[in-house]
Amino acid sequence: MSLSxxxxxxxxxxxxxxxxxxxxxxxxxxxxxxxIRYPEEDTPISPxxxxxxxxxxxxxxxxxxxxxxxCEAACPALAITIEADVRSDGSRRxxxxxxxxxxxxxxxxxxxxxxVDAIVLTSEMHYHMExxxxxxxxxxxxxxIGDLYExxxxxxxxxxxx
Amino acid sequence: MIKFEIDGKKxxxxxxxxxxxxxxxxxxxxxxxxxxxxxxxxxxxxxCRMCLVEVENGRKPLPACATTVTAGMKIYTKSxxxxxxQKEVMSFLLINHxxxxxxxxxxxxxxxxxxSMGYGRTSTSxxxxxxxxKDKDIGPLIATEMTRCIHCTRCVRxxxxxxxxxxLGILGRGEHSEISTYVEHSMQSELAGNIIDLCPVGALTSKxxxxxxxxxxxxARAGIAGxxxxxSNINIHIKRESDSQPERIMRVVSRTNEKLNETWxxxxxxxxxxxLYHADRLARPMIKQIGKWQETDWExxxxxxxxKLQNVIAxxxxxxxxxxxxxxxxxxxxxxxxxxxxxxxxxxxxxxIRQSDFDHQIQSPLVWSTCKCVQSLEETTSFLLIGSFxxxxxxxxxxxxxxxxxxxxxxxxxxxxxxxxxxxxxxRCIVSPWGMVCSLAAIAQVLFGNDKKKLNIMPKPIAELIRxxxxxxxxxxxxxxxxxxxxxxxxxxxLAQAHPYFSYLRVLSETIAIEIGAKTLxxxxxxxxxxxxxxxxxxxxxxxxxxxxxxxxxxxxxxxxTLKSYCLFGLEPTYDSAYPELARTALQQAExxxxxxxxxxxxxxxxxxxxxxxxxxxxxEGSFVNIEGTRQSFQRSVNKPFAEARCGWKxxxxxxxxxxxxxxxxxxxxxxxxxxxxxLENDLQSEHIPPVDFKPLPTVSDNTVWRCGYWPxxxxxxxxxxxxxxxxxxxxxxxxxxxxxxALATHLKVNNGDRVSVSSDxxxxxxxxxxxxxDQRIADATVCLPSxxxxxxxxxxxxxxxxxx
Ligand code: SF4
Ligand code: SF4
Ligand code: SF4
Ligand code: FES
Numbered sequence: 001m002s003l004s005x006x007x008x009x010x011x012x013x014x015x016x017x018x019x020x021x022x023x024x025x026x027x028x029x030x031x032x033x034x035x036i037r038y039p040e041e042d043t044p045i046s047p048x049x050x051x052x053x054x055x056x057x058x059x060x061x062x063x064x065x066x067x068x069x070x071c072e073a074a075c076p077a078l079a080i081t082i083e084a085d086v087r088s089d090g091s092r093r094x095x096x097x098x099x100x101x102x103x104x105x106x107x108x109x110x111x112x113x114x115x116v117d118a119i120v121l122t123s124e125m126h127y128h129m130e131x132x133x134x135x136x137x138x139x140x141x142x143x144x145i146g147d148l149y150e151x152x153x154x155x156x157x158x159x160x161x162x
Numbered sequence: 163m164i165k166f167e168i169d170g171k172k173x174x175x176x177x178x179x180x181x182x183x184x185x186x187x188x189x190x191x192x193x194x195x196x197x198x199x200x201x202x203x204x205x206x207x208x209x210c211r212m213c214l215v216e217v218e219n220g221r222k223p224l225p226a227c228a229t230t231v232t233a234g235m236k237i238y239t240k241s242x243x244x245x246x247x248q249k250e251v252m253s254f255l256l257i258n259h260x261x262x263x264x265x266x267x268x269x270x271x272x273x274x275x276x277x278s279m280g281y282g283r284t285s286t287s288x289x290x291x292x293x294x295x296k297d298k299d300i301g302p303l304i305a306t307e308m309t310r311c312i313h314c315t316r317c318v319r320x321x322x323x324x325x326x327x328x329x330l331g332i333l334g335r336g337e338h339s340e341i342s343t344y345v346e347h348s349m350q351s352e353l354a355g356n357i358i359d360l361c362p363v364g365a366l367t368s369k370x371x372x373x374x375x376x377x378x379x380x381x382a383r384a385g386i387a388g389x390x391x392x393x394s395n396i397n398i399h400i401k402r403e404s405d406s407q408p409e410r411i412m413r414v415v416s417r418t419n420e421k422l423n424e425t426w427x428x429x430x431x432x433x434x435x436x437x438l439y440h441a442d443r444l445a446r447p448m449i450k451q452i453g454k455w456q457e458t459d460w461e462x463x464x465x466x467x468x469x470k471l472q473n474v475i476a477x478x479x480x481x482x483x484x485x486x487x488x489x490x491x492x493x494x495x496x497x498x499x500x501x502x503x504x505x506x507x508x509x510x511x512x513x514x515i516r517q518s519d520f521d522h523q524i525q526s527p528l529v530w531s532t533c534k535c536v537q538s539l540e541e542t543t544s545f546l547l548i549g550s551f552x553x554x555x556x557x558x559x560x561x562x563x564x565x566x567x568x569x570x571x572x573x574x575x576x577x578x579x580x581x582x583x584x585x586x587x588x589x590r591c592i593v594s595p596w597g598m599v600c601s602l603a604a605i606a607q608v609l610f611g612n613d614k615k616k617l618n619i620m621p622k623p624i625a626e627l628i629r630x631x632x633x634x635x636x637x638x639x640x641x642x643x644x645x646x647x648x649x650x651x652x653x654x655x656x657l658a659q660a661h662p663y664f665s666y667l668r669v670l671s672e673t674i675a676i677e678i679g680a681k682t683l684x685x686x687x688x689x690x691x692x693x694x695x696x697x698x699x700x701x702x703x704x705x706x707x708x709x710x711x712x713x714x715x716x717x718x719x720x721x722x723x724t725l726k727s728y729c730l731f732g733l734e735p736t737y738d739s740a741y742p743e744l745a746r747t748a749l750q751q752a753e754x755x756x757x758x759x760x761x762x763x764x765x766x767x768x769x770x771x772x773x774x775x776x777x778x779x780x781x782x783e784g785s786f787v788n789i790e791g792t793r794q795s796f797q798r799s800v801n802k803p804f805a806e807a808r809c810g811w812k813x814x815x816x817x818x819x820x821x822x823x824x825x826x827x828x829x830x831x832x833x834x835x836x837x838x839x840x841x842l843e844n845d846l847q848s849e850h851i852p853p854v855d856f857k858p859l860p861t862v863s864d865n866t867v868w869r870c871g872y873w874p875x876x877x878x879x880x881x882x883x884x885x886x887x888x889x890x891x892x893x894x895x896x897x898x899x900x901x902x903x904x905a906l907a908t909h910l911k912v913n914n915g916d917r918v919s920v921s922s923d924x925x926x927x928x929x930x931x932x933x934x935x936x937d938q939r940i941a942d943a944t945v946c947l948p949s950x951x952x953x954x955x956x957x958x959x960x961x962x963x964x965x966x967x
Contacts, residue, residue, distance in 0.1 A: 068264035069376045081405055084373050092265065092373035096406050115264040 039126070047156040050106045050121040053099050053137060054146035056153060063143060064118035067094040071110035071119050079103035080110060097139035101129070122149045123156055166235040169193050180206070181226035181237055182213055193239045196248060196277050198255075198362045199314035200227035203425060204323060207315050210255070212277070214247040215239045223247040245281075252281040255312050258293050259363070266310065268364030270377035274312065295340045301348030302887040303355055303433060305372045311341050311365035317357040324426065325351040326564045326584035341365070348894060351584075352557040352875055355432040359415060359425070370436045370887050371413045375401050380412055383799035386786050387414075387423075387431035388490055388689040388779030389882060390556050392536065393788030394423035394431055398780055398799040409800050411435050411780055421537050422788070428557035430875055430882055435780055437884030438804065442761040444775035445805035455767060460806070460816075467772040468820040470754040471506075474727040480507030484720040487699050488732035489513045489688035490879055491810060492784025493793065494834045496690070496697035497841075498814040498826075499731055500705070505823040509714030510725065512701050513694040515733060516656070516687070516740045516873075518958060520716040521854055522665035528707050529696065533681045534790045535651060540565045544647035545573045546605075546640065546680075548667060549598055549960075550655015551581045554875035555687050560585070572647075574640040576601050578657070578870040578960070579901075579946050580939035589640050594944040595868045595960040596860060599663050602670045604633035608641035609677050616673075623856045624669055650680040656687040657872055660740055660959045665856060683789060687878060689779065693787035696842060705841050721745050727754040731810065732776065734880055736765040742955035743927065758813055760804075761880045776810040777803035778881050783831045784811060795835065867906065869920075870946045871959030877950035898954060900965075901937040901946040912967055919966045920947065922957040929966065930954050 011017065036043060056064050067084035083096040110119045122145065129135050137145075146153070163174045168185055171192050175184035182200055185193050198210035208228035215226045218236035223244055226237075238244055256278065263269040295308040315332065318341065322328045329349050333342050343349065358368050380399040387394040395417040403409040414435045416427035447463030448455050458466075474482055485503040487496055491513075500511050514520070535542075539562040553560045564585040567573060572588035580592045591601040607628050610616050617625040633641070644650045652675050658667050675682045686692070698705050702713035715723055721735070721744040728749060735745035749755050749769035757770045760778045779786075781803040785795040803809065811831055818826035828834045874897055876888040883889070900920055902910075912918055912934045919929035932947070932954075940946050949959045956963065 066265050067373065068269065069379070070264060073376075073378055083406055086373050092267070098405070115262075 045123055047123070047159040049123040049125070049156075050108045050111075051125040052122050052127050052145060053101070053104065053110075053142060054120055054122050054149055054153065055097065055118055055139065055142040056120055056146045056150065057143065063093070064116045065094055065097065065114075066116055066118070067092040068115065070113040070115065074109040074113035075104075076107060076109060077103045077105050079105075094139060097142065099137045099142065100135055101137055102135045117157070120146070120153055120157075122153055124149060124152075164231060164233040166231050166233060166237065168237045169239055175231055178230060181215060181224075181229050181231055181235075184231050185226065185237075185239070195226045195239050196281065197227060198273060198277075198312060199316060201316055201319075201360060204316060204319040204360075207319065210312065210314050211251045212248060212255070214244060214251065216241045216244040216247075249281050249283070252278060253283055253286075256282060256286075257288055258309075259312065260292065260309055266307070266364040267305070267367045267372055268310075268361075272364060273362035293337060298342055299346060299348075300343055301354070301369075302890040303369055303429060304349065304358060305367045305369040307365055307367070308340055308342075309365075310363045311361075312363055313339060313341070314362060315341075316360040316362070317341060317366060320357055320360055321351065321354075323568075324356070324561050324564075325353045326561070327351045329354075330357075348891065352429050352554060353426060353561060355429040356416070356426050359427075368413060370433060375399075375412045384417060384796065385414075385780060385799055386689075386794045386796045387427065388786065389430045389434060389878060390428065390558075391686045391689065391691060391789040392422055392556060392558055393689065393786055393792065393794050394427055394558060395419040395794075396427060396431060398435075400800055403801075409802070411438055411800065414780070421534075421792075423558050426558055426561065430557070430878070430888065433888055434882045434885050436887055437881045438778060438780065440761065440884035440886075442763060442884060443804055444760060444762050444773055444807065447775060447806065448762075448773040450771050460808075463772055463774060464816060464820045467756045467774070467817065470771055471727060471729070471756060472821065474754050475506060478726045481509065482726035483508045483729065484510040484715060484725045484727070485512070485729045486515060486717060486720065486731070486733055486735065487511075487513045487694070488515070488738065488879070489686065489691045489694045490779065491690060491694070491699075491732045492779075492782060493690060493693035493697050493787060493838065494784040494831055495731065495810040495814065496694045496699040497705070497838045498811050498818070498834065499729075500697065500699050502814050502818040502821075502823065502826070503729065505818065505825075506821065509710075509712075510701055510720050511699055511714060512717040512720060513691070513699040514717045515735065515738050516660050516959070517664065517716075518660055518662045518718060518740050518961065519664040519857075520718065521856055522668055523700070523702055523716070524709055524713075524854060526695070528703075529692070529791055533683060534792075535681055535683055536562065536790055539563055539651070540569070542566055542649065542651045543571045544643055544650040545571065546644060546650065546652045546671075546674075547573060547575045547577070548602065548652065548654050548671060549577060549658030549661060550653060550685060551577075551579070551657065551872050552653070552655055552685065553581065553583045554872070555656050556685050557875075559685065572643055574643065578868065578941045578944045579872075580941075582939075588643070589636050591636055591640070592939070592941045594941050595657075595661060595870065596663070596862055596866075597941065597943075598658075598661070599627070599666045599670070600631060601637055602667060602674070603627045604631035604637040605641045605644070606670055606674055606677075607631045608633050608638055609645060609674060616677075620673065621669065621853070621856045623859055624666060627666070627859060628670075644674070644678050644680065647678075647680075650678060652680050652682040654682065654684045656685065657870070657960060659684065659686065660871075662958065662961050663857075663860075665854075669856075685789065687873060689788075690786040692789065692791060693785070693793070696787060697838065718744075721748040724748045724751055726752060728752050728756070730755065730757045730759065730770075731814075732759060732880070734759070734761070734763055734766065734883075736763070736955060737877070737883065737950045737952075738879070740949070740959050741957045742949075743922065743957045746955065758810060759880070760807065761884060774813050775805070775807035776813055777807050780881075781807075782809050784809075785835065866943060867963055867965055868944045869956070869959065869961060869963045870940070870944055871949040871956065872946075873950045873959075874948045877948065883950070897948045898932065898951055899935040899947075900932040901935045901940055902944070903938060903940045903942060904936055905942055906940075906945070907934065907936050910965060910967060916967070920945070920956060921964050923962040923964055924957065927957065927964075928955075929964075930956060 072080040079100045081098040087093040197213045199207045213226040214223035216238040297306045382397045385396045385398045397417045446457040487499045574589040576591045739745040755770045758774045783798040876892045916934045921927040921929035
């Protein structure tokens with residue numbers, strides 16, 4: 001009891017704890033700052049990053065999605081709504097493909113479920129909505145996003161496969 | 163009974179049964195043998211080899227579906243040898259099968275997909291190209307993807323064994339074999355839809371349902387089919403409400419009931435759901451205000467209906483009101499309908515919208531039929547079929563009769579048209595509608611024509627008719643065969659029921675039945691005729707079974723007498739009635755017509771004043787009584803019928819409430835059912851029934867021409883009339899022609915393609931102009947012109963018609 005009391009007294013007299021703390025400050029002071037100037041600057045992200053949703057097309061412009069509804073079934077947040085029907089060429093295509101971005105939690109299960117790599121989560125995270133209703137990503141919107149990001153999406157999948 | 167072992171468990175089975183039958187009877191706890199080609203209701207093909215099992219001391223694995231069990235046999239379904247064999251078979255099946263289940267419409271409910279989870283390999287060593295087969299167009303009901311076919315031949319066997327039409331077969335051999343209709347055509351069978359259920363893979367799928375939903379999104383609810391009198395059991399598949407769509411009935415499939423439909427379902431019952439969301443469907447109550455229709459809420463519509471009806475009753479008395487209800491309504495609806503109208507004092511209530519002759523009504527039994535004959539149809543060896551296009555009226559009963567004929571049963575037919583039943587007929591009397599009565603009388607004469615005593619106790623005109631007959635050889639044959647048979651069955655069809663001398667047919671057939679110890683069965687073309695009788699939606703009988711002294715008008719008289727007001731329930735009289743012309747005039751002149759219906763049509767918008775939307779049988783709750791007298795209840799499949807529509811019994815209850823009638827306080831359909839059941843219990847009162855007067859025999863001249871106006875299978879009720887895929891088939895049949903035999907054509911001096919006018923035999927009947935089609939199947943002095951077709955309204959489906967060239 002008395003020994004530890006003495007120890008404490010000496011420690012506080014010599015300001016040892018203060019110097020220990022200051023040594024951290026000093027070390028950090030001398031290393032390079034990791035603060036980035038968001039949004040002008042970005043942190044590096046993994047190719048597996050799960051950001052904004054998109055629907056991809058094949059190189060010939062044909063939409064990949066075959067309306068199998070596996071993503072709808074897989075989605076734990078029930079964010080996906082699909083209606084499908086027969087297209088004039090006899091194949092099944094979605095007539096409605098809505099994702100509610102407010103419900104979506106970016107788990108990526110839909111991408112996992114999709115047999116044709118149609119629905120994907122892009123690495124894009126910078127998006128926002130301004131009006132009520134914009135949170136519903138319709139098929140057209142999702143395809144447009146896919147068209148816009150196709151190159152990046154393809155690259156990311158490539159890296160992931162490698 | 164033999165004793166043997168499966169997977170070490172001791173089991174008994176009937177001798178002669180196959181391993182797979184024995185294993186299935188023992189249940190899944192014992193074992194489940196995978197299979198594709200085997201189906202308990204079809205013959206054995208043993209072509210897929212998926213069911214290979216190991217049998218002790220056997221040299222190689224044996225197909226369980228084609229090997230009969232023997233005493234002491236030891237079978238291993240999960241042994242190394244059995245599993246190995248099954249896995250090899252699976253890899254062979256998958257050689258040519260596409261591996262793209264997400265694209266396939268069967269995915270999620272596919273036997274191949276399921277079994278490949280257990281027996282498939284995860285990798286493939288197959289690098290050669292897969293074969294692909296061109297899809298076939300086999301009509302508007304069934305979509306094909308023949309590349310997915312695994313050649314189990316279930317569909318082929320179904321067509322030849324159950325449907326009675328060899329429409330599908332295998333073309334080519336080995337690698338080149340494919341399933342096809344030999345010549346490309348739509349499938350004609352009215353049971354064709356069953357091959358969708360039978361096909362273990364996605365080669366044959368439902369076309370109307372194609373790509374609309376996935377199996378895992380659907381919820382199944384048990385229901386009862388509502389288009390024929392068998393009461394087939396069905397499962398209704400419903401997709402839940404989503405942001406984009408309200409709750410929807412997506413398809414109907416069969417539900418097994420060995421006593422009635424086995425595992426089958428007719429196309430009419432399977433695809434009628436496609437009419438549910440037709441543009442004609444009434445979404446909201448509507449009222450006509452100064453000639454203009456407007457949608458309104460229930461409160462207003464019911465108030466208007468109440469006011470109008472009460473006005474008519476106040477001014478003209480309840481005698482001026484008539485109530486017609488569809489025999490496809492539930493027992494509860496029929497009961498409430500008559501209770502409501504009777505509480506208002508309305509005497510004219512009827513459901514027999516297709517009947518022409520009501521003379522014998524008072525002597526009709528309270529319970530239509532209690533003979534549980536459906537299951538025993540296959541064992542019956544002699545049938546007499548009177549006035550029925552049974553293949554279209556009762557597709558599944560026909561398939562049972564077909565099975566009986568395959569076992570040697572004889573079928574005798576008395577019909578005005580030599581309809582094609584796809585079964586072997588022993589004798590046929592193809593005679594005019596009046597000739598039908600005569601033929602039956604001739605058979606009676608052969609049977610007991612010499613027995614004075616018997617004839618004397620019969621009604622005079624009928625005894626007279628029997629005496630007059632000179633039976634021909636066919637009639638002799640029929641009579642002899644019926645007499646010699648142990649337990650013949652007499653079937654009266656819808657054409658007999660619509661016959662202007664139905665009472666004659668009925669008395670004659672009943673007398674014959676008693677004479678030869680036969681059973682009789684009335685095959686009605688509606689779902690709940692028997693129930694409507696029980697619930698006394700009739701002008702001449704009270705709910706306790708007592709006859710009413712002064713009965714109200716029957717369905718025909720109600721229309722002929724032009725009342726001031728009509729209440730229609732679930733009917734489109736201009737299509738459904740045997741008297742469409744009368745119906746139109748009567749309804750048009752009426753001051754107030756209140757219609758409870760699921761659908762509207764053009765004529766209805768002209769004559770009705772208030773339209774109250776009700777649920778169809780697929781969305782309804784209640785019960786149907788089928789031909790055997792079995793009452794089958796069903797619950798509401800959907801949370802809420804289409805849009806603002808309500809279950810019929812609720813509408814009727816609220817109508818009664820609005821009119822201030824006491825005692826209509828049912829909260830649930832169950833309360834209503836139990837009250838009805840209580841009423842039926844003390845139903846069987848015996849009372850003295852006075853003998854009835856039969857109408858005199860008609861005068862038939864050489865120039866008399868009769869009509870055979872059967873209701874084509876897909877024109878039978880409001881819902882099927884709106885089922886587009888089924889209507890495509892109706893259009894293909896090209897029914898709006900005047901068909902007649904060559905003899906009559908010569909007599910009338912008309913040729914194929916000529917245009918003639920036809921009208922009912924009434925001075926101011928409106929003629930319809932039609933093309934002539936000479937058809938050898940039509941009896942002499944008879945023309946065939948179906949009922950229920952658009953723009954053709956002729957009174958009397960089996961009456962005399964006038965033809966002017
Ligand atoms: S996105 Fe993929 S999983 Fe979803 S429906 Fe389309 S193909 Fe199927
Ligand atoms: S038939 Fe069955 S196994 Fe074949 S693709 Fe369709 S779902 Fe898959
Ligand atoms: S179409 Fe279907 S039922 Fe017919 S043989 Fe092929 S797999 Fe079997
Ligand atoms: S089920 Fe036995 S061979 Fe097909």
